[in-house]
Amino acid sequence: MRNNFQKRIDGFGLDREDEPSKYSELRWGKYKDKQNIHFFHGTLPIFDRGINIIKEEYGGEKLLLENIKERLAREEYPVFVATSNGEDKLNHIMHNRYLSFCYESLSKIEGSLISFGFTFGDSDLHIIDAVNIAAKQGAKVGNKLFSVYIGIYSEESQRHVESIKHSFKCMVNLFDAKTIRVWR
Structure with a gap:
């Protein structure tokens, strides 16, 4: 089953494939049409440089976190949504x-x-709104979102999800997230 998954594409790539990576950065956009991994609230290795969105990468000489710390020291900050x-x-x-591309892709x-x-x-009602746009309420068939499966870790999170299920315009299913072996 694991081998049947499509290639994971985050939308980042070098400008030219034959260009040595020490002279180029991973820029977002070249592969966005095939993108199937989205960081909806950002992530530490992604930086907005004004014109370009770039992704810090492990260069072999330093750990990824060291490269990120160097960017922070130069007052370059990651694309990361941290407000409550x-x-x-x-x-x-x-x-x-x-x-915004990630949000629109979700919708x-x-x-x-x-x-x-x-x-x-x-504080994540905007994500439910995007899910509901994808669900295309009223459409019985066609290209739409039919269901959401939400992993539950505790009784508290189960109560929370049960209390907001009515907010979704598609079927909501819960599963015990502790039973999923993600790293195997």
Whole structure:
């Protein structure tokens, strides 16, 4: 089953494949049409350089975290949504072209969505809104999101998800996240 997964593409790549990586950066956009990995609230290795969104990479000489620390020392900051207010989160997302692309991609997802390690907290209603756009309420068939599977780690998170299930415009299924062996 594991070998049947499609190639994981985060949208980043070198400008030219024959260019040595020490003279180039991983830029976002070249492979965005095939992108199937999205960091909806950003991630530490992704930086917004104004014109380009770039991804820090492990260069063999230093650890990835060391490279990120050097960027921070140069006052370059990662694309990362860290506010606790949902409206501020959505505002931050919409003002960054990488994050807004991820949000729009979520709102176009088809079939089923699996949420692992994310239980749609109070400040994440914008994510539910994107899911509901993908669900195309009222459409009985066609290219739409039919269901969401949400991994549950505790009774508290189960109660929370049960309390917000009605907010989704598609079928919501819960599963015990502790039974999934992600790293095997």
